[in-house]
Amino acid sequence: MRALSLVGTSIALSGLVAALFVGCENKHEAGGDKPGGPSGALGASASVQELMKARGLTEADVEAALKTYTPTGKMDEYYIFASGGQSGNVDVIGVPSMRMLKVIGVFTPESWQGWGFGGDSDKVLEGGNQGTHKIRWADMHHPNLSETKGDYDGQYLFVNDKANARVAVVDLSDFTTKQIVPNPLAASDHGGAFVTPDTDYVIETSQYPAPLGRDYAPLSQYKEKYRGVAIFWRFDRQKGRIDPAKSWAMELPPYTQDLADAGKLGSDGWAYINSFNTEMAIGGTLEGKPPVESGSSQNDMDYLHVINWKKAEALINAGKSKTIAGMRVLMMDVSGPEGALTLVGEPKSPHGCDVTPDGKFVVVGGKLDTHTTLYDTAKMKQLIDEKKFEGKDDFGVPILAFKDAKHGQVEIGLGPLHTVFDDKGGAYTSVFIESVVAKWSYTDLKKPVEKLKVQYNIGHILAAEGDTVSPDGKYVVAMNKMSMDRFLPVGPLYPQNFQLVDIAGEKMRLLADMPLPNAEPHYSQMIKADKIKPIKVYKPGTNPFLGTVDPARAEGGKEKIVRNGNKVEVYMTAIRSHFTPDQIEVNEGDEVTIHLTSMESAEDQTHGFTIDMYNINVSLEPGKHENITFKADMPGSFPMYCTEFCSALHLEMMGYFLVKPKGK
Ligand code: CUK
Ligand code: CUA
Numbered sequence: 001m002r003a004l005s006l007v008g009t010s011i012a013l014s015g016l017v018a019a020l021f022v023g024c025e026n027k028h029e030a031g032g033d034k035p036g037g038p039s040g041a042l043g044a045s046a047s048v049q050e051l052m053k054a055r056g057l058t059e060a061d062v063e064a065a066l067k068t069y070t071p072t073g074k075m076d077e078y079y080i081f082a083s084g085g086q087s088g089n090v091d092v093i094g095v096p097s098m099r100m101l102k103v104i105g106v107f108t109p110e111s112w113q114g115w116g117f118g119g120d121s122d123k124v125l126e127g128g129n130q131g132t133h134k135i136r137w138a139d140m141h142h143p144n145l146s147e148t149k150g151d152y153d154g155q156y157l158f159v160n161d162k163a164n165a166r167v168a169v170v171d172l173s174d175f176t177t178k179q180i181v182p183n184p185l186a187a188s189d190h191g192g193a194f195v196t197p198d199t200d201y202v203i204e205t206s207q208y209p210a211p212l213g214r215d216y217a218p219l220s221q222y223k224e225k226y227r228g229v230a231i232f233w234r235f236d237r238q239k240g241r242i243d244p245a246k247s248w249a250m251e252l253p254p255y256t257q258d259l260a261d262a263g264k265l266g267s268d269g270w271a272y273i274n275s276f277n278t279e280m281a282i283g284g285t286l287e288g289k290p291p292v293e294s295g296s297s298q299n300d301m302d303y304l305h306v307i308n309w310k311k312a313e314a315l316i317n318a319g320k321s322k323t324i325a326g327m328r329v330l331m332m333d334v335s336g337p338e339g340a341l342t343l344v345g346e347p348k349s350p351h352g353c354d355v356t357p358d359g360k361f362v363v364v365g366g367k368l369d370t371h372t373t374l375y376d377t378a379k380m381k382q383l384i385d386e387k388k389f390e391g392k393d394d395f396g397v398p399i400l401a402f403k404d405a406k407h408g409q410v411e412i413g414l415g416p417l418h419t420v421f422d423d424k425g426g427a428y429t430s431v432f433i434e435s436v437v438a439k440w441s442y443t444d445l446k447k448p449v450e451k452l453k454v455q456y457n458i459g460h461i462l463a464a465e466g467d468t469v470s471p472d473g474k475y476v477v478a479m480n481k482m483s484m485d486r487f488l489p490v491g492p493l494y495p496q497n498f499q500l501v502d503i504a505g506e507k508m509r510l511l512a513d514m515p516l517p518n519a520e521p522h523y524s525q526m527i528k529a530d531k532i533k534p535i536k537v538y539k540p541g542t543n544p545f546l547g548t549v550d551p552a553r554a555e556g557g558k559e560k561i562v563r564n565g566n567k568v569e570v571y572m573t574a575i576r577s578h579f580t581p582d583q584i585e586v587n588e589g590d591e592v593t594i595h596l597t598s599m600e601s602a603e604d605q606t607h608g609f610t611i612d613m614y615n616i617n618v619s620l621e622p623g624k625h626e627n628i629t630f631k632a633d634m635p636g637s638f639p640m641y642c643t644e645f646c647s648a649l650h651l652e653m654m655g656y657f658l659v660k661p662k663g664k
Contacts, residue, residue: 070097085519088138107138114618128180139163150469154531158193184325191260209254213325228252265359267377301345420466423473538623582655608643635661
């Protein structure tokens, strides 16, 4: 049995294991170069071997455990910010422990944080309404950290909602969503929320074409009326908000734009978007026409969109735009001839669009192609400058010759999708159909040097700082869509599977599986833990959504109930373990606002506040202020209480909210 040969075959490992059991002072002698050295080590090894045998663990398992085990009190090295997929929220995970640290409420109400249950967060969610619809879920795909000079700076996180075309801004100083911006032009998005190297812009590009501004047009007018779009959301770092008034868009052909990435270093000022369905297939299965699935897989080549956004910005500033749904849009009849929008062929139904850390190449995968294709960003710029095109598409957009724009291709395997990078020119591509991570080199373009099996059907892949100008080369995470046989069965909806892979050594090593039980994450990013510096408590009376002390904050000793006709304003404080006031009586139909301030200043001393039956629940972290406005439309006697076990007398932290029925 392999496990029993631990000491003999893996001296270094037995040294590590033994050191764990006999304490640090023996670390060096424990295994060392003489297996069976000090008695402490031998005894420990024996018990480790018994443990391994009892649990059926191999040496590789033990090594993986040692590389990921994070003892109590020790912190992780990295944060992962993962898309929460259909949950609409962000999952924060520590690496290498793969422990879940936080769920950030973004597009979907999250009750622990009181996100969307009566407090000021409701206003942020309201900001994301589309048309007449109150949208309270999302299909989140791509979280992106803010960057300074192409490196993550740990300040903000941007995420997109594919289903309802929205972008949200999360402030990492308190891990709170501050803004949701609805896309006024498109109905669905996908290529977002990618940032330019200094986070001047957050890029959001559409997925399924539709008339811009979401007007009605019959599908028979698909080619004339349906369009793709790229929005360049201007980010105001001082305010920590997107400024819609300074944002603008570019009209794109009705191909299905997919992933996008911004250029960096030498290619700063450029953005790249791949697309599929250049056939412009629209289905019609009931009439016996082919579904989009096959209709869109006819052409051998689709189009990579090459955008000179600095040029586009200049054209917008020069007034060369058309205003649609309140947004300035650079139309194709301007962007094409001006060289702001150019196309270049890309092999069959591509997916993934990743700029290499040096900014020199764009790597595109192919769902129905076995290669990754690398485009030379400098060459494309030169060709566009010299107007060396091979033709135009039906919309007048110039097309570069594939052979001129291409740097090279690498045979990867079946269904290469996304690519991330290490610090040594290594590229790691997720290969969906084959269920492997393929490691190859983007500097020498040879075929993969290694393939690691993952379980199963990997979609995105992420690496430590893996899409910045300076990746760390430490970890890769395979984000697998399927997990048959990996976890205890939980019915027909299976968890997703994150697999942590060590890429620091010569060979890739699979270290750990982490089930994701709350939805299907798409993309994630991993950032060094020391770059994230969140506050521990709020400055007293801070409204996190205003970012300042709230003018309506309540202060100790000055709590009050103010009546003005049918308006009732309550200035209330919370401190261990009571609310002041703790009795509120109003009349049925009154409009009530509770200005509620936590008077706590100690770390991790959180209260909650609910009024039973009123669908109200806020979280009051130390110093936080919330304004809760609602109509007292249900008469009765309702307990209100603290929803967080905050002290020995937490259960006593309660009061009554009384609503006197009309006419009594
Ligand atoms: S997509 Cu999901 S696996 Cu939306 Cu980035 Cu490729
Ligand atoms: Cu405050 Cu429980």
